[in-house]
Amino acid sequence: MLDYKESLKQHGLKNSKQRNLLIKLLSNADGIMTAEEIYLALKKQEEKINLSTVYRILEAFVEKGLVVKSTFPSSNTCVFTLKHLEHSHHLICLKCKKTVSLPHCPLKEFEHSIEKETNFNITDHNLELYGYCNNCK
């Protein structure tokens, strides 16, 4: 429950109608969506928006860290979620796509030990858990 206009401004993004619609949609949806799902959802609301605009907005949001982009396993379609303020990960139902945010990232300490062992500088990680939710299992 944020002030979307403020959130955009803080990230140096112009406050367009489509951006506000998209960010509101994502935060109400509270789950992962493909670009096309977002596009269709907004169309259904009688809003004027174009699929390429959806992609451009998502790209901007990802770049600013407002949105996380990832890929469903065994699919080549990207999915997007609103990024929580705290670094977090999701548990995703493979059937209905219901998502749950994990209470914390289990990799913090782990990363440090790996950095020492491997001499890598770890900058990021990808983690998503998959399974079946209460209804679908």
Next chain:
Amino acid sequence: MLDYKESLKQHGLKNSKQRNLLIKLLSNADGIMTAEEIYLALKKQEEKINLSTVYRILEAFVEKGLVVKSTFPSSNTCVFTLKHLEHSHHLICLKCKKTVSLPHCPLKEFEHSIEKETNFNITDHNLELYGYCNNCK
């Protein structure tokens, strides 16, 4: 260092020239490769192979669990690695693509607690770490 022919047979896959070439390439490469990189590497060896065959073989290998398919962040190209016998994850250099296998999966115990908390049945997870290797950082 496996017997590739045996490995294919055990997975119910016919023992074709192209499949053997591909599995050998992947295990020597010891890292992630895109379908096209695989295709070009085999061409360079003067081997007769087609890009769509590479895709079909990789698909079969993924289905049989011989290969893991994942996606590089901020890219829509899939990458493939030979699956280790033990469940494992990779640390990948964002610059040179050098990969290191992590010594163990840090999520085992974590998953159990998450299952209890969320009522999900967790079947799988995706984890890759990204950063810069000793040479590239």
Next chain:
DNA sequence: AATGCAAATGCAAATCGTTTGCATTTTTAA
């Protein structure tokens, strides 16, 4: 070793998610 069938391959074309060029509209700041 020869045969036959199912599965695998090559090739070209299709598909589909995503990106881009460009003309038009909207936003923001002066």
Next chain:
DNA sequence: TTAAAAATGCAAACGATTTGCATTTGCATT
């Protein structure tokens, strides 16, 4: 209110992946 910069819509392009179909190959059987 105005002008410049940025965002949008639309159509076309793009690139990774997939597919149809004719041909070849692997493998079990004779």
